[in-house]
Every structure is written in C-alpha cells, then in structure tokens.
Amino acid sequence: MKQRKIPLRKCVACQQMMPKRELIRVVKTPNDEMLIDLTGKKAGRGAYLCGKLSCFRLAKKSKALDRALKQPVSPDIYDALEQDFIKVEDEFIAGKEAAVDDEK
Ligand SMILES: [Zn+2]
Secondary structure (H helix, E strand, O other), X not given: XXXXXXXXXXXXXOOOEEEHHHEEEEEEOXXXXXXXXXXXXXXXXXXXXXXXXXXXXXXXXXXXXHHHHOOOXXXXXXXXXXXXXXXXXXXXXXXXXXXXXXXX
C-alpha cells in the first residue's frame, strides 16, 4: 500500500513537525526584506512557524528566526513581523477552515 505523502515542515520555535498548510512561512527575500508569506511561494529563504502567536513569541525570545534564516534579525524586525503575524492570523485560520470545507 502506498501512502500519499504530506509535506512536513518543522516549526522553528517549538520544533514540531507539521503539515505545510498548518504553518506560516516567514521569508527573507533576495532584497533582504523579512515578510510573512501566506502563499508559501515567495522567493527567498524561508522559516516556518505554527500559526500561533505563542510560537512567534517563542521564536522571538529564542531568536529562532536568526538561526533559521542564518542572519541576525533585529528586535525592530521581530516587532514588525509580530504585528503582521497578528494581522494574518485570522486570515490564516479562515483559510484553513475554507480548505477543510473544500474536502467535504
Ligand atoms: Zn510552533
């Protein structure tokens, strides 16, 4: 029996392996911008976080994004990303629910 493989990624904060669609991608673009990429398709080095603010805060505290993106991330950038994270969280959760509806 062949099982269909679900792509798994690791949350950089809590180290849990999760299906990609359960995670929010933070990307460092080739222009050295850091942004949240809900489409998962932007070019650049990416780091994944569970779609939970608590995980973002954990990443901020432990500087997990610095390690995942292999460059220092300033507290200002963490703060800006945190604001974006709060903004996209609802959209992200709504998107997940919509996806579940599609499978019915
Ligand atoms: Zn996590």
